[in-house]
Amino acid sequence: GDVIILDKLCHASLIDGARLSGATLRVFPHNDIGKLESHLQWAEKEVASANGRILVVTESVFSMDGDRAPLAEIVALKERHGAWLLLDEAHAFGVIGPQGSGLAAELGWDDGRIDLQMGTFSKAAGLSGGYLCARRAVTDLLINRARSFIYSTAPTPALAVAAMESIALISGEEGERRRERLWQSVRLVAEAIGVTAGSAILPIILGSNEATLEASEALKENGFLIPAIRYPTVPKGQARLRVTLSAAHQAEDVACLTEAVRPFLTGSPGE
Structure with missing residues (x-):
């Protein structure tokens, strides 16, 4: 077969x-x-x-x-x-x-x-x-x-x-302008959180379910909707904040985001 x-x-x-x-x-x-x-x-x-x-x-x-x-x-x-x-x-x-x-x-x-x-x-x-x-x-x-x-x-x-x-x-001039703006944001955030800028999806792996949920809730209170992704969606010990950028995000949004996630970048993976 x-x-x-x-x-x-x-x-x-x-x-x-x-x-x-x-x-x-x-x-x-x-x-x-x-x-x-x-x-x-x-x-x-x-x-x-x-x-x-x-x-x-x-x-x-x-x-x-x-x-x-x-x-x-x-x-x-x-x-x-x-x-x-x-x-x-x-x-x-x-x-x-x-x-x-x-x-x-x-x-x-x-x-x-x-x-x-x-x-x-x-x-x-x-x-x-x-x-x-x-x-x-x-x-x-x-x-x-x-x-x-x-x-x-x-x-x-x-x-x-x-x-x-x-x-x-998407395929026209406006789409090109939006992609250019999106990738500028992706590169800035990727550099700030220390990951490769391969797409508009940028994970911040915290490891602990509890720490990831707390971080997601704290960010939500500051105006950022960044979901906590946990097992079984990702392997155990790999819980993460899933940052997804859009062309609608402005430079000010990106700057505020990089500052908002900075306190969570020192967490070490492991549950």
């Missing part, structure tokens, strides 16, 4: 979709290219005798750490082992790449090397729903055979038009 290989930190919706498929599942440690290759070597032998296919699933930007997938290495591996790649651009669409079109486009791989590229309109686009880009034969198959699509209510015409307008804004 078929084999699906997922990054351990893939969103729950990707994992549940993989389970629904009936394929054999394998999970590799987050961004661990060596383990991914081991799974691919095993899967090649597995599907060769069963006339199946291999699908690698990852996210371009991960939702809780804000880090990026090593896409160059993943694409090279999937091509070497004859696998397909599904890339979830949920947290990259709108903020990364030319015209906000995602990490694959930023790397110059919007030429079909990504077999299935999906994303959501619930983040940068400010709506609901999502999209999937693939070859016509693949999308036709999904439209006609995917039960979770067939037996779901279609988006309303109003939502479709709103999505088109949002995409036009």
Whole structure:
């Protein structure tokens, strides 16, 4: 049969979709290219005798750490082992790449090397729903055979038009101006809290659930809505404040934020 290989930190919706498929599942440690290759070597032998296919699933930007997938290495591996790649651009669409079109486009791989590229309109686009880009034969198959699509209510015409307008804004001059402002804020906050500026998601890992909840509440009282993320959303001992920046944040907001979080940057992970 078929084999699906997922990054351990893939969103729950990707994992549940993989389970629904009936394929054999394998999970590799987050961004661990060596383990991914081991799974691919095993899967090649597995599907060769069963006339199946291999699908690698990852996210371009991960939702809780804000880090990026090593896409160059993943694409090279999937091509070497004859696998397909599904890339979830949920947290990259709108903020990364030319015209906000995602990490694959930023790397110059919007030429079909990504077999299935999906994303959501619930983040940068400010709506609901999502999209999937693939070859016509693949999308036709999904439209006609995917039960979770067939037996779901279609988006309303109003939502479709709103999505088109949002995409036009994101890909136009106004979108470029907003991205430039967003990334200025990201770089400033990332430097202040000591993390890599890879996306608009910047975690402050405090470790203790109690300390993280207290910090989140204190920040809320000061006018900053920064959620406390705890187990099981993240591993035990990795509770964190999840800072998410927007192009709507002004320079004054960013300056106040960096001062507000400063007292919590000396906490040491561990529960």
